[in-house]
Amino acid sequence: MEVDGGGVCKKITIGVCVMEKKVLSAPMGQILDRLKAFGEFEIVHFGDQVILEDPVESWPICDCLIAFFSTGYPLEKAEAYAALRKPFLVNELEPQHLLHDRRKVYELLKMFGVPVPRYAHVNREVAHQDLDYFVEEEDYIEVHGNRFWKPFVEKPVDVVFFEA
Template identity: 45%
Template sequence: GSKGLTRKLTLGVCCMQNKATSNPMQSLLRRLDASGAFNIIIFDEKMILEQDVSEWPIVQCYVSFHSKGFPLYKSLEYVKMRHPVEINK
């Protein structure tokens, strides 16, 4: 049986590199990781900017942070296509 085993949720973090590496974001990601509830996938800025959203990783939960140069339309397209649980709408 799977008694005592907890399944981690995949959490996609979609933001520009400067946002992903900021101290507040790193602090947030450390806390989420320490919870043990998530397998965190940080979407690479090059992927966000250059790849079609159909090529982005498929995640169960999704959070995006808008900043200068962030293609919000692609983030919205990803949510429409994959239907993840959105942490921040």
């Protein structure tokens, strides 16, 4: 609890600046329930309407900010809010840009010794572009000589643009 100018204890306001689908998830529910159990925090959900449509100057003012990337999330607006209001950041915002590119995520995981699944990158400028390192057959694809038998999971690099 914080003590205000009049010596009165006030709850610490935690702003939850995440998309509603993430706020309603079981893991986020667990985090928020544990914070509420202390009795020292006031939790303020920003909500999709505020996050997506309102200017950051009108967002709720908070002492601490929790902000998680998800598809459709305006990370730049959250960064602008943090720069404007200067809340304590529970999690850093800038590194969340990394989540937009699977290649960067895999590079970072490998750098820290975290196992990643076997994968390959096929980088095309346009759809169905012929590439000298890529071969597709009926039951497999081959990328730089590495064969992947079908079925396999194919995902776009840019999760912001392609995921719904």
